[in-house]
Amino acid sequence: MKKVKVLPTRTVPQGIAAMLSFHADGDFDEVVAAMERRITEVETGDITTAVRSVEIDGVAVKEGQIIGLHNGKMVSAGESPDAVMIDLLGKMNAPDRELLTLYYGNGLTSGTVEKTANVVKEHYDHLEIEIHQGGQQHYHYIFSLE
Structure with missing residues (x-):
C-alpha cells in the first residue's frame, strides 16, 4: 500500500515549489518534510x-x-x-x-x-x-x- 499526504498550500507558486522538491525514491517522511519546508520558503x-x-x-x-x-x-x-x-x-x-x-x-x-x-x-x-x-x-x- 502506498502512503499519500495532501500538503496544504495557499498559492500556485507554493504548490509548484513543493512539487519540484518531490523525490519519488526518497523516504516518505523525509520527502514530505522537505516539501513542507519548501512551501514555507515561498512568498x-x-x-x-x-x-x-x-x-x-x-x-x-x-x-x-x-x-x-x-x-x-x-x-x-x-x-x-x-x-x-x-x-x-x-x-x-x-x-x-x-x-x-x-x-x-x-x-x-x-x-x-x-x-x-x-x-x-x-x-x-x-x-x-x-x-x-x-x-x-x-x-x-x-x-x-x-
Missing part, C-alpha cells in the same frame, strides 16, 4: 487589474488601476505592472531573496515580459529571474520570491 506575488474602486488595509485603488498582492493581501496599487512589481518586491523583502520566478499571463508578449525582467534587474540586480508562460487569464503576473 507569492500577484499583479492584476482592479475590477472596482476600493480601499483595503489602507491601500486605495481605482477601477482599472494595477494592483499588487502579497500572499493574497493587497499591498500595492499603481499605473503600470512594472511600477507595481517594483513596489511589491520591496514590500516582499526582495533584497533578502535570491530567486524570482515569473509566470506571465495571456495577453503579455515576450517583449513586455523581458522589459519587466530588465526593470526588476535595475532595482534588484542580485536576483536570479526565471520566466515561464503561465497562461492565466486575469493576472499579468503570478510570481514566487525565494
Whole structure:
C-alpha cells in the first residue's frame, strides 16, 4: 500500500515549489518534510487589474488601476505592472531573496515580459529571474520570491 499526504498550500507558486522538491525514491517522511519546508520558503506575488474602486488595509485603488498582492493581501496599487512589481518586491523583502520566478499571463508578449525582467534587474540586480508562460487569464503576473 502506498502512503499519500495532501500538503496544504495557499498559492500556485507554493504548490509548484513543493512539487519540484518531490523525490519519488526518497523516504516518505523525509520527502514530505522537505516539501513542507519548501512551501514555507515561498512568498507569492500577484499583479492584476482592479475590477472596482476600493480601499483595503489602507491601500486605495481605482477601477482599472494595477494592483499588487502579497500572499493574497493587497499591498500595492499603481499605473503600470512594472511600477507595481517594483513596489511589491520591496514590500516582499526582495533584497533578502535570491530567486524570482515569473509566470506571465495571456495577453503579455515576450517583449513586455523581458522589459519587466530588465526593470526588476535595475532595482534588484542580485536576483536570479526565471520566466515561464503561465497562461492565466486575469493576472499579468503570478510570481514566487525565494
